[in-house]
Amino acid sequence: MKLLRYGLVGQELPGILAPDGTVRALSPIVKDIDRDVLSPEGLRFIGALDPLKLPEVAEPGRIGCPLGAVREIVAVGLNYRNHAIESNLPIPSEPVIFGKSTSSISGPNDDILLPPGSTRTDWEIELGIVIGSTASRVSKDAARACIAGFVMVNDVSEREWQIEKGGQWSKGKSFDSFTPVGPWFVSANDVDPGALELSLDVNGIARQRGNTMDMIFNVDTIVSYCSQFMTLRRGDLIITGTPAGVGLGMKPQTYLSHGDIVEMTITGLGKQRHAVRAS
CATH class of the missing domain: 3.90.850.10 (Fumarylacetoacetase-like, C-terminal domain)
Structure with missing residues (x-):
């Protein structure tokens, strides 16, 4: 599972890299690649999704840091x-x-x-x-x-x-x-x-x-x-x-x-x- 964030600095949206190489939007499901997503439960939930059934991001543009909130x-x-x-x-x-x-x-x-x-x-x-x-x-x-x-x-x-x-x-x-x-x-x-x-x-x-x-x-x-x-x-x-x-x-x-x-x-x-x- 490969998670990423795309968009302008400070406006990044969560996404997932699908098996066909396309970026798929996670924003209908989660707010960000944050502490909730990074929990064992969050990763199991995201991992159970079929990325190819999520909306394709045709032009993701800038790729940001994949982590929405690094504490330290x-x-x-x-x-x-x-x-x-x-x-x-x-x-x-x-x-x-x-x-x-x-x-x-x-x-x-x-x-x-x-x-x-x-x-x-x-x-x-x-x-x-x-x-x-x-x-x-x-x-x-x-x-x-x-x-x-x-x-x-x-x-x-x-x-x-x-x-x-x-x-x-x-x-x-x-x-x-x-x-x-x-x-x-x-x-x-x-x-x-x-x-x-x-x-x-x-x-x-x-x-x-x-x-x-x-x-x-x-x-x-x-x-x-x-x-x-x-x-x-x-x-x-x-x-x-x-x-x-x-x-x-x-x-x-x-x-x-x-x-x-x-x-x-x-x-x-x-x-x-x-x-x-x-x-």
Whole structure:
């Protein structure tokens, strides 16, 4: 099951991707892809529908973030061994956790906006976990039952603000447009999160190639770990780290500039395409 939202920013409507590739309207049935829809009961209800019997959206236009109300973004850093090595940082013994502002969320084809004066804005393709049930101090074995599904995310990062300004990484991670999500939310029973190919190109040049089997901490470990020190609630988004190939790790370092095109895919989770522009 692939759920999405379409329409202008702030006016998105809920939809579902039908087996024939058409977008079908869910607005006659639900208000949004919200916490009610993301519950186990909500997903069972939507999953029982025949998408081909729903109204076709002939021209959906802009595709937005597939999640209507993200309460919190929890991010995991350095979760691929080769990315930690290229960053000249030690391999973590526990997940490295930081936060991103929800105001940074954007759609899968929206522009990436360079902060004023930025010369070190970087790309990071990541698998996103969407929480479907409250998770508080859950075990690794129980963690999967708390996951509603998965999305693709670009953890765009301004490295000067992240590294050189002091304090938390979140400062370099929370600019507007720095968390493109989508195009689809895919329900957990339709995804094997342990064997997904990740691919990101800049201007048609391959930059990141990876597989989630190379994660240091898998999705069950991440959900369980985070739930030990915070209660995860339905609609929370956890992004799980990026493989090697970011601009920070290149020699010489290479970053995004006005006019660049970023394209990325994860197995079964669709494609993102962004134009980069100065703001």
